[in-house]
């Protein structure tokens with residue numbers, strides 16, 4: 282997955298998901314990648330977005346604190362809205378999940394997912410955030426997007442991981458580089474270095 286470019290990855294995800302507004306899912310994935318890459322105030326952060334089938338996902342979750350998104354006008358809570366994106370980056374530091382409607386309104390934040398884990402088979406080593414993502418997608422028609430504190434974005438459908446994104450590589454391609462001509466990218470520790478290839 283990491284060897285592909287952004288358009289390939291999005292096309293790949295699109296081919297695997299059904300019955301979802303893909304524009305909304307795409308916005309959530311782009312935001313998740315930004316959060317994974319940027320963190321907040323120098324710290325890595327993780328979070329969880331549950332997208333679509335909002336009636337069921339609200340039933341399978343409950344607020345951990347007074348909901349910070351409650352009562353604000355829907356127009357302000359559109360996932361594409363720059364003010365909303367910044368708000369979500371800030372709120373992502375808190376525990377719990379965001380519920381996003383199929384048409385792209387972030388309905389609720391800081392929610393604990395209590396969907397059953399029955400029938401969920403995850404690779405060992407992933408923690409409770411990933412388990413919650415797998416469980417809610419197993420028992421509803423939603424898609425979940427996890428930002429792991431280890432900076433990887435994982436997308437879940439029907440209880441399984443359907444895509445993994447390593448933001449470092451994605452963002453290099455997304456923002457483009459200013460080097461002209463062919464370049465090579467090399468990973469050293471956590472830094473990706475892109476350098477111009479010799480013409481010869």
Ligand SMILES: Nc1ncnc2c1ncn2[C@@H]1O[C@H](COP(=O)(O)OP(=O)(O)OP(=O)(O)O)[C@@H](O)[C@H]1O
Pocket residue numbers: 326327328329375376377378392393394395407408409410411412413428429430431
């Ligand atoms: N059932 C749940 N519903 C919503 N959020 C949850 C749930 N369980 C855990 N979380 C969130 O996930 C956070 C991290 O938990 P944990 O470290 O076990 O998950 P993880 O899958 O290992 O994620 P990461 O890779 O980010 O560490 C918790 O602090 C909490 O905010």
